Amino acid sequence: MMQTRKFFRAKHIPRSTLRRLRVIPSYFFLVWRWSMWLYALVVIVFTHPSYIDTNTVKYGSMAALLLVITFIETLIVTLYAPVLQILFPRLLAGSMRRTREQGQLRNQQADEEGETELLPPFAQTRNHYWNTAIYGMDVIICGLVMYYSGPFSNPPFGLGSPFYRYGMSTVFAAAAAFRYQGGLLAALGYDLFALLGLFVHAPGATNYAPNAVDIVGSLVDTPIVAILVAYLSNLLENYARSKRQERENARTQAALVHIGEALLQSSGDRQELLQRSIKSIQRGRFDRLTIALIDLSRDEEHAIRVPLYLAPMLTCQETALPSSQLPDDSTQLIQKVLQTKQKLLTFESIGSENRGIARLYLLLRKDDHVQLVLGAESLRMTPFTMQHEKFLTIAGTQLLVALDNIRLAEQTVQLAADAERGRIAREIHDGIAQLTYMLSLQAETCEAQAQRIIEASEEDAELIAPLAERLGKMVTISKQALWETRNYMFSLKPLMSGTTTLTQMLSNQLREFEAISDIPTQLHIEGSNDMYDASRLHTRRYAQIGTTFFRIVQEALTNAYKHAEATRLDVTIRYQPRSIEVDICDNGCGFPILPMQDAQQAHAELHILSGHGIGGMYERATELGGHFEILPQPGGGTIVRAGIPF
Known part of the structure; x- marks a missing residue:
């Protein structure tokens, strides 16, 4: 018996369905409406009005018509009730299949979000006015049925009708869906039909002397029912909200624990960290999750001056749905949020279906710089909520902390290496x-x-x-x-520190080379670094350019001293608005001139001819986005030219 019960619950009624049924008032509404319809049937069949003997045939035909109308109405309401779609999803077919699929999608969305959804008695649409019209039409039908069935008993209006309690179910439905306002409006409309029967008797009614008991009984019951149902619905909604919040908190905590474990298991590699964390963050919450790391580690200060969306990005993505259902335009959306520097929250409907693509792209900043973009996309009935944004913000913040720890670890290693290199340099000098x-x-x-x-x-x-x-x-x-x-x-x-400029550094280098080699050298300067802002001269980019030029000049001077048999060297610095160029010219025996149109081929040939020296100069220049070339001098000798954008 226990195994049968478990099989029934596991296969036919999922646990999430049972959870929602505990707080759904709609099946109470269906029980009430069917029970009161059976009550009206019993009253009509087994109770004969002795005071309408001459109108028995007319009484029977009207009663039969009202029973048929109420039966059809109750059957339609039952088939479209959300509770029936949950219990028997395979019962509906044909024209009702789309409604069933929409209900399943809504239920699936509620399951994914851990929500307990309070489904109303009638199936809802996305049009609020159409929903109001459905409940209003139900009030009108039930009121007319009560009005025309009033003469079947005494008094010939209101509670004298065998369909009086049946019609009260429409007040139940409105109060469950729209709470106090909707329930009281439905009760007022229902009472208007009772008053109509009091002052304008329906066909077949006999003379009746009104009394206060009948009038009060016909008008007071429905408002009381509306207030009670609305109160109970509010209690259920508050209970569902608290349970939903409790489950969401537990789910968020579990997800954050998994994210923390993934971050702890990751090594110092950023790519591996993103790959591990993206699966933990997605974890069934989103159909697609994209993480874009704005890599400013190479040149953080220089990236401030250029548009941020041009900064190099390291992107990871995890997708659970095929591209046909969820088009991949995450790159364009990331570029958009980086340009606007605002979060992106959109909902794009898919055709005529009652669902769409919900998107949420968040910017995570550190020290006023965008360092991470988190993008989530899902097929849903509604846009993403604040819960999703809060979860992504917490997860992204944890990820930023882990990335910052990696950066600090790299800086610590670099500082230790620099200290050791400085110690070795002092040992060599001394x-x-x-x-x-x-x-x-x-x-x-x-x-x-x-x-x-x-x-x-x-x-x-x-x-x-x-x-x-x-x-x-x-x-x-x-x-x-x-x-x-x-x-x-x-x-x-380190080469450039403090207030040392590129001109001073190269001047000291040439002076030392001339003292050691006895080869006359001269430094020529075209332009001045005064054309640049003071803030630019204290950036990491400027230090990188100075170090690169120092190494290139160093290698060129060494080659000229060892191999070129030069008797004179000239070094020229050209400061330009968007770049800096350096030429090293000698009057030696020259160098085989290589075609530089194909950078990769020229680099390979330089490596063959000169080992790592000229190839190293080429790599240093191109790493910073610059160019490198070797040119012949008209009067003999060689020109080594390097330019780097700044």
């Missing part, structure tokens, strides 16, 4: 660089001493000449070693 410099000075001193011996004594010239030549090579090698050591030291420590 150790190897100083020793190499002393070795270079000693070699130069020995070479000069050997040259003086050669000039002073011709006898010793032949013996000292080879030594002087070797000492000269030692001087060159020591200077190259010192330059390489200095390059390593500058590669480790």
